[in-house]
Amino acid sequence: MLQRPEHQVAGHEAGSGTLGPLIDGSGNFYKPLNPSDERGAHELAFYTSFYSDTQVPQSIRSSFFPSFGGTRILPVPDSPDLLLPHLVLGDLLHAYSYPCVMDVKMGARTWYPSASEKDFAKYWKKDLESTTPLLGFRISGLQVHHESGRWKPYRDKVRKYTVTDVRQSLRQFVSKNPDKTPPDCALASSVYGGSNGILAQLLQLKSWFEDQTLFHFYSTSLLIAYDKGGKAAQVKLIDFAHVMKGEGIIDHNFLGGLCSFIKWVSEILTDSDPEAAAGPAEPEATVGPTENETH
């Protein structure tokens, strides 16, 4: 009954010799806790703390985080003799027939102050190769359904996404013809817009981040998802292996990236609205003669 999630767009995949998440088809998502990797223990500690902290509003928990049902011992696929504890989480895509999914890793940096020098170097190198420092986020993966099937760019392509690619992907994600240039953004108003759309949810999340000083979410992703046709758009936070205590300070690293992401989503909405599109032209700023922000 346990199987690999078909619509995973980023992160480790379960396979021969590799640990990865499983789903049971009944709404549960199992994430293995590798005993040789402290990240699993750290993520478990986060979920336990987060779900018992009375300072977290219930609406935030239920709107923006996977449900958490403790841990469960399960056999590892391809190694059924090997039993491992797994986090029991809600399967965010359970109710979807044709899930369109995007994984957006948040923050202008993914390293955290207490990282070892080695870890710092590893994370920072990855950051610099991505749009992370420039945009305050990077796309880690996506899949879109259209007329004829499912489109999912290769991981090594996504890893090299430039700012232009990010803009393009955010448009493709809400297009019925994601493989055309330019994509039609036909679903922008139903997925990104509206009172229950992605943008409205992002703004609600932003309000919480402007206030909360409990947690700093390093290397955490936004999972943006909807069912083909534009139904049930949702924004969820996932991946908490590097969450730190906030200690009275807001998570300006995540929040800055969130504001940046919000601006990009807003612009697609504006551009795909014919009335707004007839407004002023794109900004073109000149600052100084000697320096340019190239990356």
Added chain:
Amino acid sequence: MLQRPEHQVAGHEAGSGTLGPLIDGSGNFYKPLNPSDERGAHELAFYTSFYSDTQVPQSIRSSFFPSFGGTRILPVPDSPDLLLPHLVLGDLLHAYSYPCVMDVKMGARTWYPSASEKDFAKYWKKDLESTTPLLGFRISGLQVHHESGRWKPYRDKVRKYTVTDVRQSLRQFVSKNPDKTPPDCALASSVYGGSNGILAQLLQLKSWFEDQTLFHFYSTSLLIAYDKGGKAAQVKLIDFAHVMKGEGIIDHNFLGGLCSFIKWVSEILTDSDPEAAAGPAEPEATVGPTENETH
């Protein structure tokens, strides 16, 4: 008639062998353009561009930026034979009798993507020695007037400010007894609060930063100032030697730090309001067993 500004709390000071700003007592502030330092040329280019860009709302320009009157050739103090061009800016403290001033350098990093490796190393080292990565801002200097005189901490002390020192300084800044522990925060509601107070101005500035993609303000400071007694609180941006083109991306580095600063100011307002202070205790979050965000 030209003299050194008495209430400068950060940056270069004019002196023997050192170039620094001058004021004329009639509301003008002159900042020297050192021909051997491209930062001056860059700041001039910013002012010229900023004041001619029709996409910048007039209210933002007049509320949050010094006025700009081009350049003027002036003799350098102590070297009257040396004539140098100076930026002609508004003297932000001209109308004040007893200016209380704080310089807050914004952003979780002060280096910019196009910095040379040498510059990057220099800026990043200073950042890591300060609260910049942790808070998204650092205090570069301050002065407060109280009953008996003016209090201005030594620069080498300010340079080593910790998170605790920042909290303390933001309280001292609005206290009638800044040298006492704890300071009384007697001016918090009149300086930070109210419809024309610092917090209201910061929130207006934040709205613009959530939208504007024209400029990225690296190493730029907020000048927070009021006249002793709580009158005429103002927030201004100063120091534009490292402003870059935004190229369609919001300045999440500045904005994240601004949100963080806003949260700190809000907390002082809440804490100094007796009704709000009777509310819930300080947050105390525990996340994981192995990592702590220490700095």
